Amino acid sequence: MPVIRLLLWVLGGTLLGGVVHLASVLVLPRLATQDAYSRLSSITRTNTITPLPAPTPENALMPFMDPAFATAVCRYDLSSGPLKFSVPISPAYTSVSFYTRSEVAYYAINDRSAGRRVIELELMTVNSETNLPGDEEITAADRLIVESPTTTGLVLVKALAPEFGLLPTARNVLTTARCQQQ
Amino acid sequence: MVLSGTTPQARYWTVTLYDPQGSLVANSVQRYGFTSQEIIRDQDGTFELTVGPRARPGNWLPTGAIERYVLVLRLYDTPIGVATRSGRDAPMPAIAQRGCR
Numbered sequence: 001m002p003v004i005r006l007l008l009w010v011l012g013g014t015l016l017g018g019v020v021h022l023a024s025v026l027v028l029p030r031l032a033t034q035d036a037y038s039r040l041s042s043i044t045r046t047n048t049i050t051p052l053p054a055p056t057p058e059n060a061l062m063p064f065m066d067p068a069f070a071t072a073v074c075r076y077d078l079s080s081g082p083l084k085f086s087v088p089i090s091p092a093y094t095s096v097s098f099y100t101r102s103e104v105a106y107y108a109i110n111d112r113s114a115g116r117r118v119i120e121l122e123l124m125t126v127n128s129e130t131n132l133p134g135d136e137e138i139t140a141a142d143r144l145i146v147e148s149p150t151t152t153g154l155v156l157v158k159a160l161a162p163e164f165g166l167l168p169t170a171r172n173v174l175t176t177a178r179c180q181q182q
Numbered sequence: 183m184v185l186s187g188t189t190p191q192a193r194y195w196t197v198t199l200y201d202p203q204g205s206l207v208a209n210s211v212q213r214y215g216f217t218s219q220e221i222i223r224d225q226d227g228t229f230e231l232t233v234g235p236r237a238r239p240g241n242w243l244p245t246g247a248i249e250r251y252v253l254v255l256r257l258y259d260t261p262i263g264v265a266t267r268s269g270r271d272a273p274m275p276a277i278a279q280r281g282c283r
Contacts, residue, residue, distance in 0.1 A: 055206055057214075063204020066256060067214045068196045093194050093258055110259055112193075160194055160258065162219035 029102060036062055036103050037075070037154060046077040049157070049179045051171065068162070070170035074155040074179035078148060082124035087177035089117050090159035090170050097158075098123070100150040107146050121146050122182075123155070155179065185231040185253070187275035192260035194218050199233065199243045200252045207251065209244035216241060232280075 029035070039061060044050040051072040055065040065071070076083055087096060089111040096119055097108040109119060121144040157177055159170035189195050198215030199207050206214045216231065222241055223229045231241040233253065245251055255275075262272045 057206045057208035060205055064198075064200060064254060066196055066198060066254075067206060068198075068217045095258070112259060160217070162194065162217050164220070 036099075037101060037152075040073055040075055040154065044073060044075045046075050046152075047083060047179060047181055049074050049174070049177045051174055054167070066158075068164075068167075069158045069160055070167060070174050071159075072157045072174040072177055074157070074177075075152070076123060076148070076155060076179065077152050078123065078125045079151050081181055082122050083179060084120075084122055084182050085155060085177075085179050086118055086120040087157050088173055089114070089119065090173040092162045092166070092170070093160040094119065094173070095158050097156045098146060098148065099154040099156065100148070101152045102150075103154070106149055109144075120144065123148055125151055183233040183253075184278050184280050185233065185275050186228065186278070188228050188273050189218070189255065189275060190257060190260060190262045190266075190272040192218070192257035192262075194258045195256060195260075196258075197221075197231065197243075197253060197255045199245065200254060201248055202250050202252060204252075207244070207246050207248060209246045211244060213242075213244060215243065229275075231275075 032038075040050075040052075043061075049072050051070070052061055052065075053059070054070070055061070055067055074083075074085065085096075087094065093111060095108060095110040097105055099105050109121070111119065123146050125148055157174060159173050161167040161170040185197070195218045196215055201207055221229045221231065229241060231243060232238040233243045233245060233251070235245050235247070237244070243253075266272050
């Protein structure tokens with residue numbers, strides 16, 4: 001009957017529209033051109049630590065940056081091998097967080113969990129880790145190895161300045177952070 | 183707008199004022215937020231933070247000319263998480279609106 005047929009067409013169209021809508025919403029973050037990685041690509045080189053400018057009302061690199069922190073970023077690319085990363089502890093609070101290419105956080109460590117005066121770790125992809133020689137003198141258990149799900153991504157280092165006047169101290173701590181290929 | 187009380191336990195926390203797009207709010211005293219170390223507290227450890235266009239004694243976050251804003255409280259190195267049941271474990275500060283005087 002024509003009414004039923006019309007209803008079926010309408011239903012089919014609605015379902016198709018729903019699927020297209022769902023798919024495009026899920027894909028959207030990957031197509032974003034103003035995501036953090038893209039914003040940082042223009043001012044950073046790969047596999048080096050770059051201090052980020054402090055946010056001001058006129059000019060902030062990313063929205064909702066915390067003005068009480070000195071921030072530095074290492075935009076990493078593990079295609080040519082693992083990366084060695086180290087940052088000294090700042091007097092108040094230091095945190096290091098790791099993000100995939102699509103800004104999903106997969107690991108974080110702060111100065112308390114590090115337990116020493118320097119946070120030191122190696123960053124590698126899953127493939128590199130399985131290729132680590134098994135008979136090394138220093139085994140994998142002695143060093144902190146972070147596995148990155150993607151080949152490129154971001155390491156964000158933040159040092160807190162508990163009072164406004166301590167911001168230069170926090171920035172100085174970050175200048176000695178290292179992010180380099182071995 | 184007045185933020186008062188205590189925050190959940192954390193090694194440090196910061197409260198920052200933003201406009202709805204995520205930029206800091208320009209003001210003449212260049213104050214954009216408070217850290218847990220900077221904020222002035224009462225004897226029992228609670229604090230009171232006033233958010234508004236006119237200067238107030240005590241802790242004051244200037245909103246300048248904007249009417250809509252976002253206050254972000256960030257807790258660093260804290261035992262609470264998304265799964266913490268609110269209440270005793272995560273005492274949040276109270277927000278109240280006070281009239282202009």
